[in-house]
Amino acid sequence: MSNYHVPVMLQECIEALNIKPNGTYVDVTFGGGGHSREIMKHLGDGGRLLAFDQDEDAQRNTIDDGRFEFIDQNFRFLKNFVRLHDAMPVDGILADLGVSSHQFDEADRGFSIRFDAELDMRMNQASDLSAKEVVNTYSEADLHRIFGVYGEIKNAKTLAKTIVTARLNGPLNAIADLKNAMNGLIPRGKENKYLAQVFQALRIEVNQELEALKDFLEQSADVLAPGGRLVVMSYHSLEDRLVKNFIAKGKFSGEVEKDIYGNDSRPLDAVSRGAITATEEEIKENNRARSAKLRIAVKR
Template sequence: MVTVAPTYHVPVLLRQSVDGLNIQPNGTYVDVTFGGGGHSREILSRLGENGQLYSFDQDGDAERNMPPGDGRFTFVRSNFRYLTNWMRYYGVTAIDGLMADLGVSSHHFDDEARGFSFRFEAPLDMRMNSRAGMTAADVVNRYDEERLARIFYLYGEMKNSRRLAAAIVKGRADRPLTTVAHLTELVQPLIGRDRQKKDLAKVFQALRIEVNHEMDALEEMLQAAVRALRPGGRLVVLTYHSLEDRMVKNFMRSGNAEGKTQQDFFGNRLVPLKPVNNKVIIPDEEEQTANPRSRSAKLRIAQKLG
Protein backbone atom coordinates (compact mmCIF):
# COMPACT_ATOMS: atom_id res chain seq x y z
CA MET A 1 0.00 0.00 0.00
CA VAL A 2 1.34 3.45 -0.94
CA THR A 3 1.77 5.70 2.11
CA VAL A 4 0.19 9.14 2.18
CA ALA A 5 2.47 12.13 2.57
CA PRO A 6 1.92 14.27 5.65
CA THR A 7 0.94 17.97 5.69
CA TYR A 8 -0.74 20.07 2.99
CA HIS A 9 -4.37 18.86 3.40
CA VAL A 10 -6.55 15.82 3.99
CA PRO A 11 -8.16 14.56 0.74
CA VAL A 12 -11.95 14.74 0.63
CA LEU A 13 -14.08 11.68 -0.26
CA LEU A 14 -10.88 9.81 -1.07
CA ARG A 15 -12.30 6.31 -1.52
CA GLN A 16 -15.48 7.42 -3.31
CA SER A 17 -13.56 9.68 -5.70
CA VAL A 18 -11.03 7.07 -6.76
CA ASP A 19 -13.72 4.37 -6.89
CA GLY A 20 -15.52 6.66 -9.34
CA LEU A 21 -12.58 6.47 -11.73
CA ASN A 22 -13.13 2.73 -12.11
CA ILE A 23 -9.36 2.20 -12.27
CA GLN A 24 -8.02 -0.15 -14.91
CA PRO A 25 -4.61 -1.42 -13.70
CA ASN A 26 -2.79 -0.60 -16.93
CA GLY A 27 -4.79 2.53 -17.75
CA THR A 28 -3.73 6.15 -18.11
CA TYR A 29 -5.11 8.66 -15.62
CA VAL A 30 -4.88 12.35 -14.85
CA ASP A 31 -5.21 14.13 -11.51
CA VAL A 32 -5.50 17.82 -12.45
CA THR A 33 -5.35 19.03 -8.82
CA PHE A 34 -2.40 17.25 -7.20
CA GLY A 35 -2.12 19.43 -4.05
CA GLY A 36 -1.04 17.23 -1.17
CA GLY A 37 -1.05 14.17 -3.41
CA GLY A 38 -3.66 12.18 -1.49
CA HIS A 39 -5.87 11.32 -4.45
CA SER A 40 -2.85 10.70 -6.68
CA ARG A 41 -1.32 8.26 -4.21
CA GLU A 42 -4.56 6.35 -3.96
CA ILE A 43 -4.75 6.14 -7.77
CA LEU A 44 -1.15 4.88 -7.90
CA SER A 45 -1.93 2.24 -5.29
CA ARG A 46 -4.51 0.76 -7.67
CA LEU A 47 -2.43 0.94 -10.87
CA GLY A 48 -0.37 -1.93 -12.22
CA GLU A 49 3.22 -1.65 -13.37
CA ASN A 50 2.16 -0.42 -16.82
CA GLY A 51 -0.32 2.15 -15.58
CA GLN A 52 0.40 5.87 -15.88
CA LEU A 53 -0.65 8.90 -13.84
CA TYR A 54 -0.12 12.54 -14.82
CA SER A 55 -0.74 15.00 -11.98
CA PHE A 56 -1.10 18.75 -12.47
CA ASP A 57 -0.56 21.61 -10.03
CA GLN A 58 0.46 25.19 -10.74
CA ASP A 59 1.61 25.79 -7.16
CA GLY A 60 5.30 25.14 -6.59
CA ASP A 61 4.62 24.09 -2.98
CA ALA A 62 2.85 20.98 -4.27
CA GLU A 63 6.06 19.62 -5.81
CA ARG A 64 7.31 18.75 -2.31
CA ASN A 65 4.52 16.16 -2.08
CA MET A 66 5.54 14.10 -5.11
CA PRO A 67 5.94 10.36 -4.53
CA PRO A 68 9.65 9.56 -4.93
CA GLY A 69 11.00 7.24 -7.58
CA ASP A 70 7.79 6.03 -9.20
CA GLY A 71 8.17 5.66 -12.96
CA ARG A 72 4.39 5.52 -13.37
CA PHE A 73 4.04 9.10 -12.09
CA THR A 74 4.60 12.38 -13.94
CA PHE A 75 4.21 15.77 -12.24
CA VAL A 76 3.14 18.67 -14.46
CA ARG A 77 3.61 22.11 -12.94
CA SER A 78 0.91 23.92 -14.87
CA ASN A 79 -2.67 25.14 -14.74
CA PHE A 80 -5.08 22.37 -15.68
CA ARG A 81 -6.57 24.54 -18.42
CA TYR A 82 -3.56 23.48 -20.53
CA LEU A 83 -4.43 19.77 -20.29
CA THR A 84 -4.61 19.30 -24.08
CA ASN A 85 -1.17 20.82 -24.67
CA TRP A 86 0.52 18.72 -22.01
CA MET A 87 -1.08 15.47 -23.10
CA ARG A 88 0.12 16.18 -26.62
CA TYR A 89 3.60 16.97 -25.25
CA TYR A 90 3.78 13.59 -23.50
CA GLY A 91 2.36 11.75 -26.50
CA VAL A 92 -0.85 10.72 -24.72
CA THR A 93 -3.65 10.24 -27.25
CA ALA A 94 -6.38 9.13 -24.84
CA ILE A 95 -6.91 8.75 -21.09
CA ASP A 96 -9.05 6.37 -19.04
CA GLY A 97 -10.04 8.80 -16.32
CA LEU A 98 -9.58 12.31 -14.94
CA MET A 99 -9.91 13.45 -11.33
CA ALA A 100 -10.40 17.09 -10.24
CA ASP A 101 -10.61 18.26 -6.62
CA LEU A 102 -11.57 21.92 -7.08
CA GLY A 103 -11.37 24.79 -4.64
CA VAL A 104 -8.54 25.77 -2.32
CA SER A 105 -6.59 23.37 -0.14
CA SER A 106 -6.31 23.90 3.59
CA HIS A 107 -2.59 24.44 2.93
CA HIS A 108 -3.37 27.69 1.12
CA PHE A 109 -5.81 28.91 3.75
CA ASP A 110 -3.26 28.14 6.48
CA ASP A 111 -0.32 29.78 4.70
CA GLU A 112 -0.21 33.18 6.40
CA ALA A 113 1.91 34.75 3.67
CA ARG A 114 -0.33 34.06 0.66
CA GLY A 115 -3.35 36.22 1.56
CA PHE A 116 -6.02 33.60 0.89
CA SER A 117 -7.66 33.97 4.31
CA PHE A 118 -8.95 36.93 6.30
CA ARG A 119 -7.68 35.17 9.45
CA PHE A 120 -4.10 36.38 8.93
CA GLU A 121 -2.48 39.70 8.18
CA ALA A 122 -0.70 39.31 4.84
CA PRO A 123 -0.19 40.97 1.46
CA LEU A 124 -3.22 40.78 -0.83
CA ASP A 125 -1.85 38.15 -3.19
CA MET A 126 -4.13 35.07 -3.61
CA ARG A 127 -2.30 33.71 -6.65
CA MET A 128 -2.24 29.92 -6.98
CA ASN A 129 0.78 30.34 -9.24
CA SER A 130 3.01 32.75 -7.35
CA ARG A 131 5.34 33.09 -10.34
CA ALA A 132 3.01 35.09 -12.59
CA GLY A 133 -0.22 36.99 -13.03
CA MET A 134 -2.00 39.78 -11.21
CA THR A 135 -2.59 39.77 -7.47
CA ALA A 136 -5.69 40.56 -5.44
CA ALA A 137 -4.09 43.92 -4.67
CA ASP A 138 -3.99 44.61 -8.41
CA VAL A 139 -7.70 43.85 -8.67
CA VAL A 140 -8.90 46.02 -5.79
CA ASN A 141 -6.66 48.95 -6.79
CA ARG A 142 -7.06 48.92 -10.58
CA TYR A 143 -10.61 47.77 -11.34
CA ASP A 144 -13.30 50.42 -11.61
CA GLU A 145 -16.32 50.36 -9.32
CA GLU A 146 -18.62 48.66 -11.83
CA ARG A 147 -16.16 45.87 -12.52
CA LEU A 148 -15.53 45.26 -8.82
CA ALA A 149 -19.28 45.12 -8.14
CA ARG A 150 -19.70 42.56 -10.92
CA ILE A 151 -17.00 40.32 -9.39
CA PHE A 152 -18.56 40.41 -5.93
CA TYR A 153 -21.99 39.69 -7.38
CA LEU A 154 -21.01 36.89 -9.78
CA TYR A 155 -18.23 35.16 -7.84
CA GLY A 156 -19.20 35.98 -4.25
CA GLU A 157 -22.97 36.07 -4.79
CA MET A 158 -23.07 39.18 -2.60
CA LYS A 159 -26.35 41.12 -2.65
CA ASN A 160 -24.59 44.31 -1.51
CA SER A 161 -21.89 44.03 -4.19
CA ARG A 162 -22.28 47.65 -5.32
CA ARG A 163 -21.87 49.01 -1.81
CA LEU A 164 -18.79 46.84 -1.28
CA ALA A 165 -17.25 48.08 -4.52
CA ALA A 166 -18.02 51.71 -3.64
CA ALA A 167 -16.39 51.33 -0.22
CA ILE A 168 -13.22 49.89 -1.77
CA VAL A 169 -12.97 52.64 -4.40
CA LYS A 170 -13.46 55.31 -1.75
CA GLY A 171 -10.97 53.70 0.61
CA ARG A 172 -8.21 53.27 -1.96
CA ALA A 173 -8.36 56.99 -2.74
CA ASP A 174 -6.63 57.63 0.59
CA ARG A 175 -4.00 54.93 0.16
CA PRO A 176 -3.64 51.79 -2.00
CA LEU A 177 -5.02 48.53 -0.63
CA THR A 178 -2.10 46.20 -0.17
CA THR A 179 -2.95 44.08 2.88
CA VAL A 180 -5.66 41.74 4.14
CA ALA A 181 -6.21 43.98 7.18
CA HIS A 182 -6.86 47.08 5.07
CA LEU A 183 -9.39 45.30 2.86
CA THR A 184 -11.15 43.77 5.87
CA GLU A 185 -11.29 47.17 7.56
CA LEU A 186 -13.06 48.70 4.54
CA VAL A 187 -15.70 46.00 4.01
CA GLN A 188 -16.51 45.02 7.61
CA PRO A 189 -18.90 47.96 8.20
CA LEU A 190 -21.07 46.61 5.36
CA ILE A 191 -21.26 43.12 6.82
CA GLY A 192 -23.60 42.10 9.62
CA ARG A 193 -21.97 40.71 12.76
CA ASP A 194 -24.05 37.54 12.61
CA ARG A 195 -22.72 36.74 9.12
CA GLN A 196 -19.27 38.27 9.39
CA LYS A 197 -17.19 35.14 8.73
CA LYS A 198 -19.44 33.86 5.93
CA ASP A 199 -19.59 37.19 4.12
CA LEU A 200 -15.88 37.91 4.48
CA ALA A 201 -15.26 34.43 3.06
CA LYS A 202 -17.43 35.35 0.06
CA VAL A 203 -15.47 38.58 -0.52
CA PHE A 204 -12.19 36.69 -0.47
CA GLN A 205 -13.63 33.90 -2.62
CA ALA A 206 -14.71 36.41 -5.29
CA LEU A 207 -11.27 38.00 -5.44
CA ARG A 208 -9.50 34.62 -5.49
CA ILE A 209 -11.66 33.38 -8.38
CA GLU A 210 -10.94 36.56 -10.36
CA VAL A 211 -7.20 36.52 -9.67
CA ASN A 212 -6.83 32.90 -10.76
CA HIS A 213 -9.43 32.97 -13.58
CA GLU A 214 -10.92 29.88 -11.97
CA MET A 215 -14.22 29.69 -13.84
CA ASP A 216 -12.62 30.15 -17.27
CA ALA A 217 -9.94 27.59 -16.44
CA LEU A 218 -12.56 25.10 -15.20
CA GLU A 219 -14.61 25.35 -18.38
CA GLU A 220 -11.51 24.91 -20.57
CA MET A 221 -10.40 21.90 -18.52
CA LEU A 222 -13.82 20.22 -18.78
CA GLN A 223 -13.84 20.69 -22.54
CA ALA A 224 -10.31 19.28 -22.79
CA ALA A 225 -11.23 16.34 -20.55
CA VAL A 226 -14.07 15.30 -22.85
CA ARG A 227 -11.72 15.37 -25.83
CA ALA A 228 -9.04 13.38 -23.98
CA LEU A 229 -11.23 10.66 -22.47
CA ARG A 230 -11.58 7.44 -24.41
CA PRO A 231 -15.10 5.92 -24.67
CA GLY A 232 -16.02 4.50 -21.27
CA GLY A 233 -13.51 6.76 -19.50
CA ARG A 234 -14.54 8.49 -16.29
CA LEU A 235 -14.63 12.15 -15.28
CA VAL A 236 -14.67 12.65 -11.48
CA VAL A 237 -15.05 16.16 -10.02
CA LEU A 238 -15.25 17.45 -6.44
CA THR A 239 -16.79 20.92 -6.09
CA TYR A 240 -17.07 23.25 -3.09
CA HIS A 241 -19.20 26.23 -4.09
CA SER A 242 -22.35 26.68 -6.13
CA LEU A 243 -20.72 28.40 -9.12
CA GLU A 244 -18.33 25.59 -9.96
CA ASP A 245 -20.85 22.90 -9.03
CA ARG A 246 -23.44 24.38 -11.39
CA MET A 247 -20.93 24.40 -14.25
CA VAL A 248 -19.82 20.81 -13.60
CA LYS A 249 -23.41 19.56 -13.32
CA ASN A 250 -24.40 21.32 -16.56
CA PHE A 251 -21.35 19.99 -18.35
CA MET A 252 -21.90 16.40 -17.31
CA ARG A 253 -25.53 16.53 -18.40
CA SER A 254 -25.22 18.52 -21.62
CA GLY A 255 -21.58 18.83 -22.63
CA ASN A 256 -21.44 22.59 -22.09
CA ALA A 257 -21.29 25.06 -19.20
CA GLU A 258 -24.68 26.57 -19.98
CA GLY A 259 -26.54 23.27 -19.77
CA LYS A 260 -28.04 23.63 -23.27
CA THR A 261 -28.66 20.21 -24.79
CA GLN A 262 -28.55 19.79 -28.56
CA GLN A 263 -30.67 17.22 -30.41
CA ASP A 264 -30.37 15.48 -33.74
CA PHE A 265 -33.09 15.36 -36.41
CA PHE A 266 -34.88 12.57 -34.57
CA GLY A 267 -34.85 14.32 -31.20
CA ASN A 268 -32.04 12.27 -29.69
CA ARG A 269 -29.90 14.19 -27.19
CA LEU A 270 -26.36 14.85 -28.44
CA VAL A 271 -24.27 14.62 -25.29
CA PRO A 272 -20.68 13.39 -24.80
CA LEU A 273 -21.09 12.24 -21.19
CA LYS A 274 -23.48 10.20 -19.09
CA PRO A 275 -23.72 10.95 -15.35
CA VAL A 276 -22.84 7.90 -13.26
CA ASN A 277 -24.33 9.23 -10.03
CA ASN A 278 -27.56 11.11 -10.67
CA LYS A 279 -27.67 11.92 -6.96
CA VAL A 280 -24.67 13.97 -5.85
CA ILE A 281 -22.34 12.28 -3.34
CA ILE A 282 -21.52 14.19 -0.14
CA PRO A 283 -19.30 13.30 2.83
CA ASP A 284 -20.92 11.55 5.79
CA GLU A 285 -21.14 13.19 9.20
CA GLU A 286 -17.98 11.49 10.43
CA GLU A 287 -15.86 12.91 7.59
CA GLN A 288 -17.41 16.37 7.89
CA THR A 289 -16.54 16.42 11.59
CA ALA A 290 -12.99 15.18 11.03
CA ASN A 291 -12.31 17.36 7.98
CA PRO A 292 -14.14 20.74 7.99
CA ARG A 293 -13.06 21.38 4.38
CA SER A 294 -15.36 18.54 3.29
CA ARG A 295 -18.57 20.13 4.60
CA SER A 296 -19.46 21.86 1.34
CA ALA A 297 -18.05 19.15 -0.95
CA LYS A 298 -20.09 17.56 -3.73
CA LEU A 299 -18.83 14.67 -5.84
CA ARG A 300 -20.05 14.18 -9.40
CA ILE A 301 -19.02 11.35 -11.75
CA ALA A 302 -19.65 10.94 -15.47
CA GLN A 303 -18.65 8.44 -18.18
CA LYS A 304 -17.61 9.23 -21.75
CA LEU A 305 -20.08 7.84 -24.26
CA GLY A 306 -18.83 5.93 -27.28
Protein backbone atom coordinates in the same frame (compact mmCIF):
# COMPACT_ATOMS: atom_id res chain seq x y z
CA MET B 1 1.39 15.23 2.73
CA SER B 2 -1.16 14.83 5.55
CA ASN B 3 -0.29 18.28 6.91
CA TYR B 4 -0.37 19.79 3.43
CA HIS B 5 -3.92 18.76 2.55
CA VAL B 6 -6.29 16.05 3.77
CA PRO B 7 -8.06 14.61 0.70
CA VAL B 8 -11.85 14.84 0.87
CA MET B 9 -13.94 11.73 0.02
CA LEU B 10 -10.77 9.85 -0.90
CA GLN B 11 -12.31 6.38 -1.19
CA GLU B 12 -15.37 7.70 -3.02
CA CYS B 13 -13.09 9.35 -5.60
CA ILE B 14 -11.03 6.19 -6.11
CA GLU B 15 -14.14 4.03 -6.52
CA ALA B 16 -15.59 6.57 -8.95
CA LEU B 17 -12.51 6.33 -11.20
CA ASN B 18 -13.07 2.56 -11.57
CA ILE B 19 -9.30 2.11 -11.99
CA LYS B 20 -7.90 -0.45 -14.43
CA PRO B 21 -4.40 -1.63 -13.39
CA ASN B 22 -2.95 -0.91 -16.84
CA GLY B 23 -4.92 2.27 -17.43
CA THR B 24 -3.78 5.88 -17.83
CA TYR B 25 -5.15 8.43 -15.36
CA VAL B 26 -4.86 12.16 -14.74
CA ASP B 27 -5.07 13.97 -11.41
CA VAL B 28 -5.44 17.60 -12.48
CA THR B 29 -5.22 19.03 -8.93
CA PHE B 30 -2.20 17.26 -7.42
CA GLY B 31 -1.70 19.47 -4.32
CA GLY B 32 -0.45 17.31 -1.47
CA GLY B 33 -0.65 14.19 -3.63
CA GLY B 34 -3.17 12.35 -1.46
CA HIS B 35 -5.47 11.32 -4.28
CA SER B 36 -2.53 10.56 -6.59
CA ARG B 37 -0.85 8.26 -4.06
CA GLU B 38 -4.08 6.31 -3.64
CA ILE B 39 -4.49 6.01 -7.43
CA MET B 40 -0.92 4.68 -7.69
CA LYS B 41 -1.78 1.87 -5.26
CA HIS B 42 -4.34 0.58 -7.75
CA LEU B 43 -2.10 0.73 -10.83
CA GLY B 44 -0.06 -2.19 -12.11
CA ASP B 45 3.31 -2.07 -13.88
CA GLY B 46 1.64 -0.94 -17.10
CA GLY B 47 -0.39 1.81 -15.44
CA ARG B 48 0.36 5.50 -15.73
CA LEU B 49 -0.57 8.65 -13.81
CA LEU B 50 -0.12 12.25 -14.96
CA ALA B 51 -0.58 14.98 -12.33
CA PHE B 52 -1.12 18.70 -12.94
CA ASP B 53 -0.52 21.55 -10.50
CA GLN B 54 0.45 25.17 -11.11
CA ASP B 55 1.44 25.85 -7.49
CA GLU B 56 5.20 25.48 -7.07
CA ASP B 57 4.70 24.37 -3.44
CA ALA B 58 2.96 21.22 -4.75
CA GLN B 59 6.12 20.11 -6.55
CA ARG B 60 7.67 19.20 -3.19
CA ASN B 61 5.13 16.38 -2.92
CA THR B 62 5.87 14.65 -6.23
CA ILE B 63 5.97 10.84 -6.25
CA ASP B 64 9.21 9.02 -7.09
CA ASP B 65 7.81 6.34 -9.36
CA GLY B 66 8.42 5.62 -13.04
CA ARG B 67 4.67 5.42 -13.67
CA PHE B 68 4.15 8.99 -12.36
CA GLU B 69 4.68 12.24 -14.28
CA PHE B 70 4.24 15.72 -12.80
CA ILE B 71 3.12 18.55 -15.10
CA ASP B 72 3.71 22.08 -13.81
CA GLN B 73 0.65 23.63 -15.46
CA ASN B 74 -2.90 24.87 -14.93
CA PHE B 75 -5.43 22.16 -15.78
CA ARG B 76 -7.00 24.45 -18.39
CA PHE B 77 -4.17 23.21 -20.65
CA LEU B 78 -5.13 19.56 -20.09
CA LYS B 79 -5.41 18.47 -23.72
CA ASN B 80 -2.15 20.03 -24.92
CA PHE B 81 -0.05 18.46 -22.19
CA VAL B 82 -1.71 15.03 -22.20
CA ARG B 83 -1.00 14.97 -25.93
CA LEU B 84 2.56 16.26 -25.38
CA HIS B 85 3.18 13.39 -22.94
CA ASP B 86 1.80 10.93 -25.52
CA ALA B 87 -0.94 9.81 -23.13
CA MET B 88 -4.09 10.22 -25.28
CA PRO B 89 -6.70 8.92 -24.63
CA VAL B 90 -6.92 8.43 -20.85
CA ASP B 91 -9.11 6.15 -18.75
CA GLY B 92 -9.96 8.57 -15.97
CA ILE B 93 -9.60 12.18 -14.86
CA LEU B 94 -9.90 13.44 -11.28
CA ALA B 95 -10.34 17.09 -10.25
CA ASP B 96 -10.52 18.27 -6.63
CA LEU B 97 -11.32 21.95 -7.14
CA GLY B 98 -10.69 24.96 -4.94
CA VAL B 99 -7.93 25.86 -2.51
CA SER B 100 -5.85 23.30 -0.63
CA SER B 101 -5.55 23.30 3.15
CA HIS B 102 -1.87 24.18 2.68
CA GLN B 103 -2.72 27.32 0.69
CA PHE B 104 -5.20 28.43 3.36
CA ASP B 105 -2.70 27.74 6.16
CA GLU B 106 0.24 29.59 4.57
CA ALA B 107 -0.40 33.11 5.90
CA ASP B 108 1.72 34.91 3.30
CA ARG B 109 -0.32 33.45 0.43
CA GLY B 110 -3.21 35.74 1.42
CA PHE B 111 -6.00 33.17 0.97
CA SER B 112 -7.30 33.13 4.53
CA ILE B 113 -9.28 35.67 6.54
CA ARG B 114 -7.54 34.32 9.68
CA PHE B 115 -4.25 36.10 9.04
CA ASP B 116 -2.98 39.51 8.07
CA ALA B 117 -0.78 39.38 5.00
CA GLU B 118 -0.42 41.03 1.63
CA LEU B 119 -3.48 40.61 -0.61
CA ASP B 120 -2.14 37.90 -2.91
CA MET B 121 -4.34 34.81 -3.53
CA ARG B 122 -2.39 33.59 -6.59
CA MET B 123 -2.42 29.82 -7.02
CA ASN B 124 0.30 30.25 -9.63
CA GLN B 125 2.88 32.41 -7.88
CA ALA B 126 4.41 33.41 -11.22
CA SER B 127 1.14 35.07 -12.28
CA ASP B 128 1.05 38.87 -12.59
CA LEU B 129 -2.48 39.40 -11.25
CA SER B 130 -2.90 39.38 -7.47
CA ALA B 131 -5.81 40.33 -5.21
CA LYS B 132 -3.95 43.55 -4.41
CA GLU B 133 -4.06 44.51 -8.11
CA VAL B 134 -7.78 43.71 -8.32
CA VAL B 135 -8.69 45.74 -5.22
CA ASN B 136 -6.56 48.75 -6.15
CA THR B 137 -6.92 49.01 -9.93
CA TYR B 138 -10.29 47.55 -10.98
CA SER B 139 -13.11 49.95 -11.74
CA GLU B 140 -16.11 50.25 -9.44
CA ALA B 141 -18.26 48.49 -12.07
CA ASP B 142 -15.85 45.55 -12.34
CA LEU B 143 -15.61 45.19 -8.56
CA HIS B 144 -19.41 45.27 -8.37
CA ARG B 145 -19.58 42.45 -10.95
CA ILE B 146 -16.95 40.32 -9.21
CA PHE B 147 -18.49 40.62 -5.75
CA GLY B 148 -22.02 40.10 -7.06
CA VAL B 149 -21.37 37.17 -9.39
CA TYR B 150 -18.42 35.37 -7.79
CA GLY B 151 -19.13 36.18 -4.14
CA GLU B 152 -22.93 36.31 -4.39
CA ILE B 153 -22.77 39.31 -2.02
CA LYS B 154 -26.06 41.16 -1.56
CA ASN B 155 -24.56 44.63 -1.05
CA ALA B 156 -21.96 44.16 -3.82
CA LYS B 157 -22.58 47.59 -5.36
CA THR B 158 -22.10 49.40 -2.03
CA LEU B 159 -19.03 47.29 -1.27
CA ALA B 160 -17.43 48.19 -4.61
CA LYS B 161 -18.10 51.91 -4.05
CA THR B 162 -16.71 51.70 -0.50
CA ILE B 163 -13.45 50.09 -1.69
CA VAL B 164 -12.96 52.60 -4.52
CA THR B 165 -13.52 55.47 -2.05
CA ALA B 166 -11.19 53.96 0.58
CA ARG B 167 -8.28 53.50 -1.83
CA LEU B 168 -8.28 57.26 -2.57
CA ASN B 169 -6.62 57.63 0.83
CA GLY B 170 -3.90 55.11 -0.02
CA PRO B 171 -3.55 51.62 -1.49
CA LEU B 172 -5.24 48.64 0.16
CA ASN B 173 -2.25 46.31 0.12
CA ALA B 174 -2.93 44.05 3.09
CA ILE B 175 -5.84 41.92 4.30
CA ALA B 176 -6.21 44.26 7.31
CA ASP B 177 -6.50 47.27 4.97
CA LEU B 178 -9.37 45.62 3.09
CA LYS B 179 -11.13 44.53 6.28
CA ASN B 180 -10.89 48.05 7.73
CA ALA B 181 -12.19 49.60 4.51
CA MET B 182 -15.37 47.50 4.48
CA ASN B 183 -15.85 47.23 8.25
CA GLY B 184 -19.13 49.16 8.29
CA LEU B 185 -20.71 46.92 5.66
CA ILE B 186 -20.20 43.54 7.34
CA PRO B 187 -23.45 42.13 8.80
CA ARG B 188 -23.17 41.63 12.54
CA GLY B 189 -23.03 37.99 13.53
CA LYS B 190 -22.14 36.96 9.97
CA GLU B 191 -18.63 38.39 9.82
CA ASN B 192 -16.85 35.19 8.81
CA LYS B 193 -19.38 34.26 6.13
CA TYR B 194 -19.29 37.73 4.59
CA LEU B 195 -15.49 37.89 4.56
CA ALA B 196 -15.32 34.38 3.09
CA GLN B 197 -17.62 35.49 0.25
CA VAL B 198 -15.46 38.56 -0.45
CA PHE B 199 -12.28 36.45 -0.44
CA GLN B 200 -13.90 33.81 -2.66
CA ALA B 201 -14.84 36.48 -5.20
CA LEU B 202 -11.34 37.94 -5.29
CA ARG B 203 -9.70 34.50 -5.50
CA ILE B 204 -11.91 33.39 -8.39
CA GLU B 205 -11.05 36.57 -10.30
CA VAL B 206 -7.31 36.40 -9.58
CA ASN B 207 -7.05 32.79 -10.72
CA GLN B 208 -9.71 32.93 -13.45
CA GLU B 209 -11.11 29.81 -11.82
CA LEU B 210 -14.44 29.53 -13.62
CA GLU B 211 -12.91 30.15 -17.06
CA ALA B 212 -10.23 27.55 -16.32
CA LEU B 213 -12.89 25.07 -15.16
CA LYS B 214 -14.89 25.53 -18.37
CA ASP B 215 -11.78 25.00 -20.50
CA PHE B 216 -10.90 21.88 -18.50
CA LEU B 217 -14.37 20.34 -18.71
CA GLU B 218 -14.62 20.84 -22.48
CA GLN B 219 -11.17 19.32 -23.01
CA SER B 220 -11.81 16.40 -20.63
CA ALA B 221 -14.44 15.04 -23.00
CA ASP B 222 -11.86 15.01 -25.82
CA VAL B 223 -9.11 13.49 -23.69
CA LEU B 224 -11.14 10.60 -22.24
CA ALA B 225 -11.39 7.23 -23.96
CA PRO B 226 -14.93 5.84 -24.47
CA GLY B 227 -15.95 4.39 -21.11
CA GLY B 228 -13.43 6.60 -19.30
CA ARG B 229 -14.49 8.35 -16.10
CA LEU B 230 -14.59 12.06 -15.20
CA VAL B 231 -14.64 12.62 -11.43
CA VAL B 232 -15.00 16.22 -10.19
CA MET B 233 -15.29 17.50 -6.62
CA SER B 234 -16.37 21.10 -6.10
CA TYR B 235 -16.86 23.28 -3.03
CA HIS B 236 -19.22 26.08 -4.04
CA SER B 237 -22.35 26.40 -6.14
CA LEU B 238 -20.74 28.31 -9.02
CA GLU B 239 -18.34 25.43 -9.75
CA ASP B 240 -20.88 22.70 -9.12
CA ARG B 241 -23.38 24.31 -11.50
CA LEU B 242 -20.83 24.30 -14.32
CA VAL B 243 -19.92 20.66 -13.70
CA LYS B 244 -23.56 19.58 -13.40
CA ASN B 245 -24.59 21.38 -16.61
CA PHE B 246 -21.65 20.09 -18.62
CA ILE B 247 -22.30 16.48 -17.63
CA ALA B 248 -26.04 16.82 -18.31
CA LYS B 249 -25.89 18.88 -21.51
CA GLY B 250 -22.34 18.99 -22.84
CA LYS B 251 -22.50 22.77 -22.41
CA PHE B 252 -22.83 25.32 -19.63
CA SER B 253 -26.22 26.83 -20.42
CA GLY B 254 -29.18 26.27 -22.71
CA GLU B 255 -30.61 22.96 -23.84
CA VAL B 256 -28.88 19.78 -25.01
CA GLU B 257 -27.94 19.98 -28.68
CA LYS B 258 -29.09 17.15 -30.94
CA ASP B 259 -27.70 15.79 -34.20
CA ILE B 260 -29.72 15.50 -37.41
CA TYR B 261 -31.17 12.18 -36.22
CA GLY B 262 -32.42 13.70 -32.96
CA ASN B 263 -29.75 12.06 -30.79
CA ASP B 264 -28.17 13.95 -27.88
CA SER B 265 -24.74 15.23 -28.82
CA ARG B 266 -23.49 15.49 -25.23
CA PRO B 267 -20.24 13.56 -24.73
CA LEU B 268 -20.83 12.30 -21.18
CA ASP B 269 -23.40 10.38 -19.17
CA ALA B 270 -23.85 10.90 -15.42
CA VAL B 271 -22.91 7.83 -13.36
CA SER B 272 -24.41 9.02 -10.08
CA ARG B 273 -27.86 10.51 -9.67
CA GLY B 274 -27.08 13.95 -8.28
CA ALA B 275 -23.99 14.88 -6.32
CA ILE B 276 -22.35 12.61 -3.75
CA THR B 277 -21.63 14.25 -0.39
CA ALA B 278 -19.34 13.36 2.49
CA THR B 279 -20.46 11.25 5.44
CA GLU B 280 -21.15 12.86 8.82
CA GLU B 281 -18.12 11.01 10.18
CA GLU B 282 -15.82 12.56 7.60
CA ILE B 283 -17.28 16.03 8.13
CA LYS B 284 -16.56 15.74 11.87
CA GLU B 285 -12.92 14.90 11.11
CA ASN B 286 -12.45 17.32 8.20
CA ASN B 287 -14.72 20.38 8.17
CA ARG B 288 -13.72 21.17 4.57
CA ALA B 289 -15.74 18.12 3.48
CA ARG B 290 -18.98 19.83 4.57
CA SER B 291 -19.40 21.77 1.31
CA ALA B 292 -17.92 19.17 -1.05
CA LYS B 293 -20.01 17.81 -3.94
CA LEU B 294 -18.72 14.91 -6.01
CA ARG B 295 -20.03 14.29 -9.53
CA ILE B 296 -19.11 11.33 -11.75
CA ALA B 297 -19.55 10.92 -15.51
CA VAL B 298 -18.55 8.37 -18.14
CA LYS B 299 -17.50 9.12 -21.72
CA ARG B 300 -20.06 7.90 -24.24
